[in-house]
Amino acid sequence: MYKHNEIEQKWRKFWAENKSFATGNNSNKKAYILDMFPYPSGMGLHVGHLEGYTATDIIARYKRLNGFDVLHPIGWDAFGLPAEQYAIKTGNDPEPFTLKNIANFRRQLQAMGFSYDYDKEVNTTDPKFYIWTQWIFKEMYKQGLASIEEIDVNWCEGLGTVLANEEILEKNGIKVSERGNFPVVKKPMKQWVLKITAYADKLLEGLEDLDWPESLKQLQRNWIGRSKGHIVKWNISSSEQQKLQLSTFTTRLDTIYGVTAIVISPEHPLLQKITTAKYHDDISNYLKEVKLKNELERTSLNKDKTGYFTGSYAIHPLTNELIPIWVSDYVLMSYGSGAVMCVPGHDQRDYEFAKKFDLRIKKIIECDELPFLGDGIHINSDIANGLDNAGAVKCIFNELKANNLADEKVSYKLRDWIFSRQRYWGEPFPVLFDEENNIYLVKELVELPKIKNIKPSGTTSGPLANVESWMNVEINGKKYHHDTNVMPQWAGSSWYYLAYILKNPDGSYTPLNSSEAKKRFEEWMPVDLYIGGQEHAVLHLLYARFWHRFLFDLGIVNTKEPFTKLINQGLIMGPDGQKMSKSLGNVINPDDFILSHGADSLRVYEMFMGPLVESKSWSTDSLNGIRRWIEKIYNIFEYFVKGNIDINNSNNELISNINKLILEVSENIEKTKFNIAISKMMVFTNYLTSLKTIPSSFVLKQFAILLSPFAPFLAEELLFMLNEKPIQYQTWPYADETKIIIKNIQIGIQINGKVRSQIEILPNWSNEEIIENAKKLDNVAKWLQGHEIVKVIYKDFKILNFIIK
Numbered sequence: 001m002y003k004h005n006e007i008e009q010k011w012r013k014f015w016a017e018n019k020s021f022a023t024g025n026n027s028n029k030k031a032y033i034l035d036m037f038p039y040p041s042g043m044g045l046h047v048g049h050l051e052g053y054t055a056t057d058i059i060a061r062y063k064r065l066n067g068f069d070v071l072h073p074i075g076w077d078a079f080g081l082p083a084e085q086y087a088i089k090t091g092n093d094p095e096p097f098t099l100k101n102i103a104n105f106r107r108q109l110q111a112m113g114f115s116y117d118y119d120k121e122v123n124t125t126d127p128k129f130y131i132w133t134q135w136i137f138k139e140m141y142k143q144g145l146a147s148i149e150e151i152d153v154n155w156c157e158g159l160g161t162v163l164a165n166e167e168i169l170e171k172n173g174i175k176v177s178e179r180g181n182f183p184v185v186k187k188p189m190k191q192w193v194l195k196i197t198a199y200a201d202k203l204l205e206g207l208e209d210l211d212w213p214e215s216l217k218q219l220q221r222n223w224i225g226r227s228k229g230h231i232v233k234w235n236i237s238s239s240e241q242q243k244l245q246l247s248t249f250t251t252r253l254d255t256i257y258g259v260t261a262i263v264i265s266p267e268h269p270l271l272q273k274i275t276t277a278k279y280h281d282d283i284s285n286y287l288k289e290v291k292l293k294n295e296l297e298r299t300s301l302n303k304d305k306t307g308y309f310t311g312s313y314a315i316h317p318l319t320n321e322l323i324p325i326w327v328s329d330y331v332l333m334s335y336g337s338g339a340v341m342c343v344p345g346h347d348q349r350d351y352e353f354a355k356k357f358d359l360r361i362k363k364i365i366e367c368d369e370l371p372f373l374g375d376g377i378h379i380n381s382d383i384a385n386g387l388d389n390a391g392a393v394k395c396i397f398n399e400l401k402a403n404n405l406a407d408e409k410v411s412y413k414l415r416d417w418i419f420s421r422q423r424y425w426g427e428p429f430p431v432l433f434d435e436e437n438n439i440y441l442v443k444e445l446v447e448l449p450k451i452k453n454i455k456p457s458g459t460t461s462g463p464l465a466n467v468e469s470w471m472n473v474e475i476n477g478k479k480y481h482h483d484t485n486v487m488p489q490w491a492g493s494s495w496y497y498l499a500y501i502l503k504n505p506d507g508s509y510t511p512l513n514s515s516e517a518k519k520r521f522e523e524w525m526p527v528d529l530y531i532g533g534q535e536h537a538v539l540h541l542l543y544a545r546f547w548h549r550f551l552f553d554l555g556i557v558n559t560k561e562p563f564t565k566l567i568n569q570g571l572i573m574g575p576d577g578q579k580m581s582k583s584l585g586n587v588i589n590p591d592d593f594i595l596s597h598g599a600d601s602l603r604v605y606e607m608f609m610g611p612l613v614e615s616k617s618w619s620t621d622s623l624n625g626i627r628r629w630i631e632k633i634y635n636i637f638e639y640f641v642k643g644n645i646d647i648n649n650s651n652n653e654l655i656s657n658i659n660k661l662i663l664e665v666s667e668n669i670e671k672t673k674f675n676i677a678i679s680k681m682m683v684f685t686n687y688l689t690s691l692k693t694i695p696s697s698f699v700l701k702q703f704a705i706l707l708s709p710f711a712p713f714l715a716e717e718l719l720f721m722l723n724e725k726p727i728q729y730q731t732w733p734y735a736d737e738t739k740i741i742i743k744n745i746q747i748g749i750q751i752n753g754k755v756r757s758q759i760e761i762l763p764n765w766s767n768e769e770i771i772e773n774a775k776k777l778d779n780v781a782k783w784l785q786g787h788e789i790v791k792v793i794y795k796d797f798k799i800l801n802f803i804i805k
């Protein structure tokens with residue numbers, strides 16, 4: 001009788017004792033199969049983790065059986081807010097809490113039979129790990145990519161910290177923190193900033209060759225938001241003596257003859273200077289109003305436009321017309337130059353703005369109706385008349401450039417990465433400040449001090465500010481202090497996939513900047529397959545690509561990109577079709593099902609639910625069905641092994657079927673179509689139940705190995721029943737295609753859509769052969785006689801239709 005608990009326990013023990021999944025080191029074929037490592041929350045693993053982790057595990061096991069050295073590691077993204085909040089709430093240290101959660105996660109992963117090499121386990125909160133996170137930071141600092149800046153940051157009072165743009169959501173037009181849904185406001189603060197913008201082009205270009213979902217690449221492109229355009233410089237008329245100039249950024253230089261206003265951002269540094277006395281009060285009231293709005297509210301197309309005239313005029317560089325300068329919050333200071341040339345005739349937002357404030361609307365491109373946003377023949381445009389967009393841009397740019405009034409410019413939506421968090425549970429910065437706030441890099445590890453009681457320490461510094469003994473350092477009589485902030489959670493996850501490669505069985509790490517590291521990276525990088533949730537489309541995946549590209553530029557790693565192929569697993573929804581959440585009470589706990597149904601059933605079920613990338617709803621009924629299939633496999637083996645193998649009884653059909661199955665399972669694993677691979681195996685087991693005897697156990701052995709990536713515990717037990725060696729000593733079965741019996745295929749033949757006959761064909765016939773043979777059939781020839789065939793419609797092995805006249 002199939003007893004999953006006994007079987008699973010037995011093989012779990014065997015694998016651990018034998019280090020069955022140790023990273024291989026004998027083959028010149030290498031495969032690096034990576035999961036997005038989990039944040040070890042107090043809740044334990046959820047079924048979504050298991051979906052992605054089962055998928056990579058199937059590939060890892062398949063690759064091993066195919067003679068690859070496989071690196072399939074796991075670790076813990078263990079710094080982070082929940083542990084910190086828990087610690088604050090309970091007055092505990094986040095470290096033991098985190099370690100306890102990790103132990104629980106590890107137990108769950110082992111229960112699922114994932115073939116991780118636990119010697120490679122990493123933990124971002126381990127000083128041996130984060131000394132290298134700090135090292136990368138220091139290298140960035142040396143290269144001018146990390147600096148302290150006073151900037152408008154996203155301040156979240158509820159969390160007591162600054163957040164990156166990527167950590168903020170818009171809910172009903174209000175900015176809130178992704179974690180906890182607390183309101184977020186803008187506030188100037190001194191922060192560490194990483195210049196990811198310096199890598200914008202490299203990050204864009206690097207996307208091209210990646211085997212990633214196109215939609216995900218597009219998300220990253222949009223996030224980087226590269227626009228090629230022009231800066232136009234406008235002299236301000238009232239300021240001849242001061243020679244004030246204002247720059248606008250435009251992607252439509254061709255429309256410059258349609259400009260009827262200049263609109264600047266409320267944060268523009270020239271605003272005060274150019275506002276005339278008459279408009280002063282209006283504008284200072286307006287600025288107060290604007291402070292309360294967020295970016296989305298400001299720039300949405302359908303939001304009512306607001307703004308004020310400043311009282312000043314700019315001189316049109318080509319026509320010398322006086323152009324009124326307005327201020328409006330639909331212009332953002334953080335993009336382009338913080339000022340736009342307003343072309344109401346040919347831009348939607350400018351049109352709405354002009355309508356609201358009665359500005360002139362000029363038509364400068366041939367069209368029926370304004371606003372017209374497309375390309376066309378330019379009119380009312382003096383030197384650009386008769387030209388299209390490209391021609392007009394060129395001729396206008398040459399004219400302006402000659403007078404030094406325009407430049408080419410590329411703008412990015414991407415902002416630099418704010419890298420300070422006012423928290424405790426993170427990597428400390430490896431720096432010291434002297435009393436003049438000069439920065440010194442610390443050569444050694446800067447270890448996070450233990451604190452008894454984590455308390456936020458106000459608005460500009462983190463809880464570390466409370467630890468005076470750690471904060472203040474005296475070296476050779478000179479006083480220094482540490483940074484009160486720590487790094488964001490994204491730091492460790494930006495390079496952890498390299499840390500696995502550096503991790504040694506004795507727990508040490510080979511130095512990231514050593515020649516040994518370089519050699520190992522050359523062996524293992526890039527990651528061949530990375531599977532994880534869609535929620536990391538821009539955050540983690542952009543940061544990790546940035547750090548990796550930086551390490552490439554330093555000569556540390558040998559590839560420009562870290563992750564060659566990436567798959568986003570689909571969401572597993574609750575039984576009610578809704579996203580699982582505590583509040584809906586539809587969360588499925590894997591622990592319960594491992595006990596009741598077994599890990600193998602759970603693995604196979606999650607892979608059988610549907611295509612990996614699609615979202616699907618949980619159904620315990622279907623899980624029961626899978627459990628019955630798993631049990632059936634066990635029973636089939638037991639039946640044959642107990643005396644129903646008859647060597648005198650050859651069966652070509654069985655041999656054909658298993659060889660066909662080997663082809664199908666291999667192909668569908670390669671294509672990550674695991675649900676299809678499983679259904680093929682189901683068809684085969686149904687066939688097996690129809691047999692009284694089989695000629696040898698060889699077929700059973702082959703089947704057990706095919707099953708092993710999906711249901712590894714059962715597969716080990718089946719091999720054991722057959723007296724065969726465990727999986728780690730086996731190889732993937734070879735499909736002997738000469739043994740596959742090809743059955744003829746029937747196709748219906750239609751004449752003008754009416755079925756008139758049918759034909760039996762062989763799968764290797766060409767389309768021409770099929771059509772020619774069909775025409776010769778009596779029942780077809782009869783109908784075709786005396787008619788002209790105007791069209792032949794043939795759908796692969798399904799239908800053949802002659803259209804005749």
Ligand code: ANZ
Pocket residue numbers: 226227249250251252255265330331332333334335336337338339340341342343346347373411
């Ligand atoms: C004149 C113009 C005429 C524009 C026209 C568009 C159409 P993308 O493509 O997203 O880069 N713009 C420039 N800086 C801005 C800022 N700080 N805040 C808000 N809008 C700004 O958009 C570039 C266009 O967005 C620029 O081209 C500018 O409007 C506006 F028929 O200039 B355009």
